[in-house]
Amino acid sequence: MARNVSDTWRLDHPWAHLYSFGMARRSLARAAGVIGFGTTFQGLYDAIDSLAYTPRGGTVLDVPCGAGIALAGINRQTRVRYLACDISPAMLVRTREAAARLGVPIETLEADVASLPLADRSVDVTVSLTGLHCFPDPHAAIREIARVTDDRIELTWLRADAGTRYRPVIAAGRAAGLIGPSATLLEVTDWLSAAGFLAYGVTEGAFAYVSARRCS
Numbered sequence: 001m002a003r004n005v006s007d008t009w010r011l012d013h014p015w016a017h018l019y020s021f022g023m024a025r026r027s028l029a030r031a032a033g034v035i036g037f038g039t040t041f042q043g044l045y046d047a048i049d050s051l052a053y054t055p056r057g058g059t060v061l062d063v064p065c066g067a068g069i070a071l072a073g074i075n076r077q078t079r080v081r082y083l084a085c086d087i088s089p090a091m092l093v094r095t096r097e098a099a100a101r102l103g104v105p106i107e108t109l110e111a112d113v114a115s116l117p118l119a120d121r122s123v124d125v126t127v128s129l130t131g132l133h134c135f136p137d138p139h140a141a142i143r144e145i146a147r148v149t150d151d152r153i154e155l156t157w158l159r160a161d162a163g164t165r166y167r168p169v170i171a172a173g174r175a176a177g178l179i180g181p182s183a184t185l186l187e188v189t190d191w192l193s194a195a196g197f198l199a200y201g202v203t204e205g206a207f208a209y210v211s212a213r214r215c216s
């Protein structure tokens with residue numbers, strides 16, 4: 001069977017190490033983001049920081065969790081249930097290490113975002129950071145994230161309609177099997193709307209940033 005983009009990530013491509021190292025260091029990530037993608041990643045760090053306002057006892061789903069950069073947003077006093085989900089066992093090890101360093105209790109799920117082992121509306125907040133462009137079927141991922149989320153969704157991704165300036169880097173990512181078909185901002189807001197969410201999004205450089213709340 002042909003390999004898809006998720007298979008590349010599951011096998012822990014060397015880029016996964018480099019990416020995890022860079023994104024955990026905000027000033028390094030911002031500099032790389034501006035040079036490579038025309039974005040400071042402010043929207044991504046805002047999504048992480050917004051996790052501090054999760055109500056006490058609420059459930060957060062982080063998919064894909066990667067090396068656990070979103071854990072930095074958790075306020076340990078709030079006692080949230082944190083579900084870290086990724087298709088890559090190596091990434092889940094990195095997330096467990098990050099959680100231990102930060103003293104945040106987590107549960108890990110090795111699963112495909114397109115088939116989450118979670119009940120309908122069982123999660124309060126889902127963050128999916130730099131994820132959609134790494135999935136073979138972004139629409140299936142959005143449907144599944146929406147199914148399990150009761151209140152709020154935060155998404156950031158490398159958009160399918162990024163300008164010509166970014167084509168070489170996207171072509172290199174596709175050649176390496178790290179970037180899939182992705183989606184435009186309009187496609188994602190339409191998919192969220194069809195799934196019962198009101199979505200607000202912006203683009204900055206090659207990236208899109210969306211916040212969505214359940215409205216039905």
Ligand SMILES: C[S@@+](CC[C@H](N)C(=O)[O-])C[C@H]1O[C@@H](n2cnc3c(N)ncnc32)[C@H](O)[C@@H]1O
Pocket residue numbers: 005006007009010019020023063064065066067068069085086087088091111112113114128129130131134135136
């Ligand atoms: C660019 S990283 C982003 C990770 C993290 N959210 C961050 O911002 O650092 C993409 C992640 O997607 C994961 N991934 C790829 N396909 C997946 C799938 N079908 N289901 C769940 N995770 C997947 C990879 O293993 C990788 O950890």
